[in-house]
Amino acid sequence: MDQELMQPYIDSVNEVLQMMVGVKVLSHSVTPVEKSEIMSYGVASIMTFSGGIFSGRVVLDLPPEVALKIANLLLGEQFSTTRERMVLASISELNNTIGGSANTVINNSTGIGLRLAPPYVLTGDKLVFASTKAKSVGIMFKTNIGFFRMYLTLKGVD
Amino acid sequence: MSKRVLIVDDSPIVHHLLRKTLEAAGHEVCGDAKNGREGVDLYGKLKPDVVFMDVTMPLMDGIEAVKTIRASDPAAQIIMLTAMGDEQIMTEANQAGVTVFLKKPFDDYKIISALAKLV
Numbered sequence: 001m002d003q004e005l006m007q008p009y010i011d012s013v014n015e016v017l018q019m020m021v022g023v024k025v026l027s028h029s030v031t032p033v034e035k036s037e038i039m040s041y042g043v044a045s046i047m048t049f050s051g052g053i054f055s056g057r058v059v060l061d062l063p064p065e066v067a068l069k070i071a072n073l074l075l076g077e078q079f080s081t082t083r084e085r086m087v088l089a090s091i092s093e094l095n096n097t098i099g100g101s102a103n104t105v106i107n108n109s110t111g112i113g114l115r116l117a118p119p120y121v122l123t124g125d126k127l128v129f130a131s132t133k134a135k136s137v138g139i140m141f142k143t144n145i146g147f148f149r150m151y152l153t154l155k156g157v158d
Numbered sequence: 159m160s161k162r163v164l165i166v167d168d169s170p171i172v173h174h175l176l177r178k179t180l181e182a183a184g185h186e187v188c189g190d191a192k193n194g195r196e197g198v199d200l201y202g203k204l205k206p207d208v209v210f211m212d213v214t215m216p217l218m219d220g221i222e223a224v225k226t227i228r229a230s231d232p233a234a235q236i237i238m239l240t241a242m243g244d245e246q247i248m249t250e251a252n253q254a255g256v257t258v259f260l261k262k263p264f265d266d267y268k269i270i271s272a273l274a275k276l277v
Contacts, residue, residue: 020263075174075175092169093172096262097241099241100240100243100262101243101263103244104244107244108244113244113246115242118168
């Protein structure tokens, strides 16, 4: 995937995490996604987008303890389980804000006109989601509250 | 001056955070809607001073909701608050009649200073 298209997502994760919850990204690493099925860490928010001949998907995949820390920081409350509605909604809103911010940069620089669909979020043990037929990359982010992974897919782009 | 505010957004997190910010600043949240269609209905019933409106929502998006509200009340004051802030959406929002355009993520200052700019 073109670095020019991936970089807005990396920048957006940095900026949105810092502004929404005061979390600092310490490092990130990019790897191609080889498997057709991906075992989730426990909480996964999935958001699709499309525009013209392009379409794609952003998945945020977090360990439960990291999802809880984000919800606690965002809302100033102490949640104990990821099954609580506001915990899942926090991760969903985080994904929506990261994806929206990144797609805004891409739209302004390329004129593609990507539009988001409302995100949805899943949680559970042994949660598996299928990777799409298009090429995806996984981006592992290490932060001061733990790690999480973003899976990014853009169809119509080599 | 205290304002009566209607929040239209499909995220319960945005409702929660906006309500906290607005009430702490002395404003009243008079209604919550989770999509554009509900927002249009509640606008007619509640006649709020200001609407905070998202763009991407199920059933009816924010741009369509702004057009519908503006058609019934040309003086409606609508703040668009969205993660999508590209030039095309900003143009569509302006043409629909949005008063102020704000990009997520937001903080207290961004929200309260936008409200203060409204008449």
